[in-house]
Amino acid sequence: MARKSASGRIGIADVAVKAGVSHATVSRVMNGNFTVDPDIAARVRAAAAELKYQPNPVGRSLALGKTDTIGIVVPDLANPTFQAILRGLSRAAAQDGYRVLIADSFEVSSEESILAAEARRRCDGLVLCAPRMTDAELEEIVPSLHPLVLINRTTAAPGVPSLVVDYGQGVQDIAGHLVDLGHTRLAFLAGPPHSASNDMRLKGLEAFKAAHPDVDVTMLEGGSDFDTGHEAVDAVLASGATGILAFNDLVAMGLMSGLHERGLDVPGDISVTGFDDIPFARYTTPALTTGAVPITELGEQAWHQLRALIRKEENDAPGSRYQPRLEVRASTGPAKAPRSTVHG
Amino acid sequence: MARKSASGRIGIADVAVKAGVSHATVSRVMNGNFTVDPDIAARVRAAAAELKYQPNPVGRSLALGKTDTIGIVVPDLANPTFQAILRGLSRAAAQDGYRVLIADSFEVSSEESILAAEARRRCDGLVLCAPRMTDAELEEIVPSLHPLVLINRTTAAPGVPSLVVDYGQGVQDIAGHLVDLGHTRLAFLAGPPHSASNDMRLKGLEAFKAAHPDVDVTMLEGGSDFDTGHEAVDAVLASGATGILAFNDLVAMGLMSGLHERGLDVPGDISVTGFDDIPFARYTTPALTTGAVPITELGEQAWHQLRALIRKEENDAPGSRYQPRLEVRASTGPAKAPRSTVHG
DNA sequence: GAGAACTGAGAAAACGCTTTCTCGCATGGC
DNA sequence: GCCATGCGAGAAAGCGTTTTCTCAGTTCTC
Numbered sequence: 124m125a126r127k128s129a130s131g132r133i134g135i136a137d138v139a140v141k142a143g144v145s146h147a148t149v150s151r152v153m154n155g156n157f158t159v160d161p162d163i164a165a166r167v168r169a170a171a172a173e174l175k176y177q178p179n180p181v182g183r184s185l186a187l188g189k190t191d192t193i194g195i196v197v198p199d200l201a202n203p204t205f206q207a208i209l210r211g212l213s214r215a216a217a218q219d220g221y222r223v224l225i226a227d228s229f230e231v232s233s234e235e236s237i238l239a240a241e242a243r244r245r246c247d248g249l250v251l252c253a254p255r256m257t258d259a260e261l262e263e264i265v266p267s268l269h270p271l272v273l274i275n276r277t278t279a280a281p282g283v284p285s286l287v288v289d290y291g292q293g294v295q296d297i298a299g300h301l302v303d304l305g306h307t308r309l310a311f312l313a314g315p316p317h318s319a320s321n322d323m324r325l326k327g328l329e330a331f332k333a334a335h336p337d338v339d340v341t342m343l344e345g346g347s348d349f350d351t352g353h354e355a356v357d358a359v360l361a362s363g364a365t366g367i368l369a370f371n372d373l374v375a376m377g378l379m380s381g382l383h384e385r386g387l388d389v390p391g392d393i394s395v396t397g398f399d400d401i402p403f404a405r406y407t408t409p410a411l412t413t414g415a416v417p418i419t420e421l422g423e424q425a426w427h428q429l430r431a432l433i434r435k436e437e438n439d440a441p442g443s444r445y446q447p448r449l450e451v452r453a454s455t456g457p458a459k460a461p462r463s464t465v466h467g
Numbered sequence: 468m469a470r471k472s473a474s475g476r477i478g479i480a481d482v483a484v485k486a487g488v489s490h491a492t493v494s495r496v497m498n499g500n501f502t503v504d505p506d507i508a509a510r511v512r513a514a515a516a517e518l519k520y521q522p523n524p525v526g527r528s529l530a531l532g533k534t535d536t537i538g539i540v541v542p543d544l545a546n547p548t549f550q551a552i553l554r555g556l557s558r559a560a561a562q563d564g565y566r567v568l569i570a571d572s573f574e575v576s577s578e579e580s581i582l583a584a585e586a587r588r589r590c591d592g593l594v595l596c597a598p599r600m601t602d603a604e605l606e607e608i609v610p611s612l613h614p615l616v617l618i619n620r621t622t623a624a625p626g627v628p629s630l631v632v633d634y635g636q637g638v639q640d641i642a643g644h645l646v647d648l649g650h651t652r653l654a655f656l657a658g659p660p661h662s663a664s665n666d667m668r669l670k671g672l673e674a675f676k677a678a679h680p681d682v683d684v685t686m687l688e689g690g691s692d693f694d695t696g697h698e699a700v701d702a703v704l705a706s707g708a709t710g711i712l713a714f715n716d717l718v719a720m721g722l723m724s725g726l727h728e729r730g731l732d733v734p735g736d737i738s739v740t741g742f743d744d745i746p747f748a749r750y751t752t753p754a755l756t757t758g759a760v761p762i763t764e765l766g767e768q769a770w771h772q773l774r775a776l777i778r779k780e781e782n783d784a785p786g787s788r789y790q791p792r793l794e795v796r797a798s799t800g801p802a803k804a805p806r807s808t809v810h811g
Numbered sequence: 812g813a814g815a816a817c818t819g820a821g822a823a824a825a826c827g828c829t830t831t832c833t834c835g836c837a838t839g840g841c
Numbered sequence: 842g843c844c845a846t847g848c849g850a851g852a853a854a855g856c857g858t859t860t861t862c863t864c865a866g867t868t869c870t871c
């Protein structure tokens with residue numbers, strides 16, 4: 124019969140009593156400390172097994188000063204991109220015995236810093252995805268969040284790795300692809316106004332426009348979800364563009380759905396591109412041309428960077444930059460009125 | 468200048484020294500205990516603010532015996548269904564000040580019970596999604612996991628709410644819909660062999676077959692992802708069925724994609740149905756007819772049930788059963804060779 | 812004006828563990 | 842046979858909180 128401590132749960136004290144040793148010895152055995160007599164160790168292990176004793180992690184955390192848990196702050200768990208980051212992070216961390224605590228800010232960016240601080244205090248480190256947070260706010264909280272890894276943001280603070288996707292180069296590649304297909308009138312269906320990754324795309328497009336003065340690029344307001352794309356049909360048609368760069372795959376899918384409802388053919392009438400290469404992108408009809416980002420791998424890398432920080436290792440690669448790979452599928456095709464050589 | 472305790476972080480002791488009071492008083496103030504003189508309370512608050520003191524959650528957890536965290540065990544974070552449950556759970560829990568810790572078993576069901584026990588000890592309660600775990604194993608670990616809420620599983624143990632989707636009824640509704648459209652040869656593209664929810668579907672189809680002896684239902688082996696559906700094209704065509712019930716939306720989308728590649732028209736040649744109504748289901752081409760499950764709401768309900776358990780409230784609704792709603796979209800249509808009245 | 816009742820804050824115990832410190836005991840050397 | 846050495850395990854001190862216990866100082870009552 125398992126005797127229980129006052130709390131109702133079996134603790135180290137119960138095992139100690141049953142094995143006829145002190146708490147300290149039980150702790151030593153449980154932690155594989157070999158300065159314990161093998162006979163006694165065996166007795167302790169037997170007692171522990173019989174009582175099904177499992178050390179209380181909270182007690183351990185307090186004593187050891189670590190929780191074996193990391194936190195991730197995401198603006199929206201419904202977004203496939205963050206789901207993928209979470210997945211990669213979770214898997215990689217699990218392999219090293221770490222769990223992940225999620226903090227979803229539900230796009231309420233005013234809550235983000237509080238949430239981040241909160242999460243950080245419960246964990247050994249933090250991965251922060253906060254695309255809408257202002258630079259000022261970011262700089263202010265970053266120092267108190269160490270060990271910290273940033274996703275798609277950079278900071279002046281030292282010792283904070285940033286994993287950033289080169290969206291600027293990505294949109295340029297996509298725009299280039301459309302131009303190669305003969306499109307001369309493009310439109311960019313932008314993302315959320317104050318999003319860091321949207322800014323990167325805008326910068327990329329500026330560079331593209333500078334390099335291609337003959338191409339007309341219309342900027343359209345947008346957002347980051349299906350509905351944004353779906354509702355943008357009128358604006359897209361009004362722009363007269365034949366090649367559309369949607370902020371991301373979700374927006375592109377919404378747009379294609381809306382165009383389809385209007386009886387327009389993609390890519391016959393209009394070419395549509397996305398960004399991210401979420402798992403569903405290859406299964407849309409037509410399959411979506413997009414800028415593929417190895418996003419799950421990014422989550423995995425986030426863990427590796429964070430791990431190095433937690434272990435206070437020399438970090439030779441403080442952050443890294445991911446180049447999107449142009450993934451040409453069926454949603455892009457020759458412009459209706461080609462003005463130069465067109466393949467296919 | 469903020470003085471720091473040995474640990475390097477600001478603790479209650481630092482605030483106590485700065486305010487010239489004892490730790491106890493600081494704690495009382497921080498917890499809104501009104502037996503403290505207003506002047507002293509103000510002094511403490513000022514000191515806390517100046518030092519930017521935030522109580523250490525681990526210390527609090529140990530003292531209070533609660534972590535304000537719940538855990539969720541999922542077999543695969545890549546699956547939209549579990550993502551949605553997680554989302555609903557996370558949001559609902561957040562509203563009550565709880566965070567969620569995720570434990571992804573990566574479909575390794577042998578790890579599931581260890582993972583669950585591990586997660587449970589770090590949290591105040593657990594939501595368990597373990598479709599592949601055997602009944603025996605489930606019954607064995609359930610008692611040690613309380614407070615616990617099960618998703619799509621039931622247990623004989625008392626006090627464990629189960630949130631289960633009535634997949635059995637769902638497939639019958641879908642099958643009925645296909646028969647109404649004139650289909651007489653159906654095929655079920657099954658899910659993972661030992662999945663609880665697959666068993667429920669199979670039972671539902673048995674009932675359906677008993678009620679519709681004139682309808683031919685072929686059972687095909689399958690899985691739960693895109694590729695399963697994509698690879699099943701040959702088997703589906705070989706079956707001669709014109710109405711296909713895929714295990715879930717993912718499989719249905721894979722199948723539609725495969726059929727499309729073969730030049731077949733959905734629903735012209737073959738009608739395809741899914742299950743779950745994941746967010747993408749309405750954006751496929753054609754939009755997918757499916758059994759809609761309010762899955763995010765299910766995650767939310769999971770929290771409410773768990774909360775009741777944690778608070779030891781009387782739980783008048785120990786679990787609940789969700790009826791899928793038949794969502795007819797464009798992927799189903801009249802059978803090619805109608806044998807009875809067909810609408811449209 | 813003295814004892815009772817009360818108020819409010821400090822001391823100390825508790826939460827469950829790890830780890831340092833300490834010390835008894837056995838062994839080895841001379 | 843005695844002291845130095847070392848090994849192994851218990852005692853105790855943290856880790857950072859909350860909360861009970863205790864008690865000094867004040868107010869109230871008769």
